[in-house]
Amino acid sequence: MQADHQQSHYLAHVLRYAEGTELLVFNGRDGEWRAVVEKITKKGVSLRATNRERPQSPPSDLIYCFAPLKVGRLDYMIQKAVEMGAGTLIPVITQHVQNHRLQIDKLKANAVEAAEQCGILSLPEVRQPMKLDALLVEWDPERALIFCDEAAEGDDPLPALSKLTREKLGLIIGPEGGFSAAEREMLRAAAFVTPIPLGPRILRADTAAVAAMAVLQAVAGDWKS
């Protein structure tokens, strides 16, 4: 098989692999394979798959919706979401969003790198940004949308999560400034939305994201025994 332009450059000029070097490859469909660098030409690098090392893991079904943060924290948030099992990432534009100049290609590269680093063989999908109202209109009502609500009652997210009846899951995390009152109302009005609190302390948006995914995966997602 032929590595694409960017991959060829990386293999030949950054990693400086030679013909005969072994490596692990995955394409998101056929599992993880041991492969060998067969030929390096000006056209690119060709690889020969030799042995399947791991079967393809099922793609993560969790949809992760997030208001884009400033760049440094956004990169971090994307990496963490992929590690925690987000299969689809949707940037959501809300009233208090700080970062309107999203570079979706960079987000995608970041998500794929996070998957590679954590040995996740299915490639996360990064969708185009949507406005919050459009997200709610187009949302599959069979899929629960967990909403981290700073104004939710109490501190404990477990009671609400353990009452979820929908099997398919999504999570939405607001911007650093939180959702506006109108946005909170719109979210709470949807039958598929479940608001949860996240403890007694104010959390930054990127902390809330990891914390919410942990309790969600543990109670109703793919950590559950």
Place this chain on the structure above:
Amino acid sequence: MQADHQQSHYLAHVLRYAEGTELLVFNGRDGEWRAVVEKITKKGVSLRATNRERPQSPPSDLIYCFAPLKVGRLDYMIQKAVEMGAGTLIPVITQHVQNHRLQIDKLKANAVEAAEQCGILSLPEVRQPMKLDALLVEWDPERALIFCDEAAEGDDPLPALSKLTREKLGLIIGPEGGFSAAEREMLRAAAFVTPIPLGPRILRADTAAVAAMAVLQAVAGDWKS
């Protein structure tokens, strides 16, 4: 009251506050107070407290033990731990630790800044680094120590957490390379240690830290209703 040297510099020369400017102050004992800049001299800034805005919150009792990561991720890890409710932070030196040149003063400043940003009024304590064996010998056996074990059985941390009988809690997070086999054995041999898994995917140490604190606080800590 007199602001100390560093605080005076920050108020007068970074924030450029003038006499008469109002601000919020806390000392970790008396709650949060509204105060006013009374006098700025070469000796420093003096403040006058005017009104108590919030009562003192009880200090977080959770002890957070962590193998120091490389600097960028370490700063992040400290911030997140404080947000998630760590009251005491103990750097633990293990076999695979990458960062041996800890600057405890910087860690302290970082922890205090995280507390300020999140409106936590009790100042987190950062202890001197300890070796893992010394930590276990000196550990209060009445306090549970939750250990994120990559080799723990299953994916679900909730069953083990819901069986905890000790009320006081601690958490230990290993370095990026994980604990060594001997260290894992030493941890698992202690009666106060509870190993937990964190889902089916490999998590980076800083992700595992936030995820573990979320499930721990929700099941057995101060998020619990």
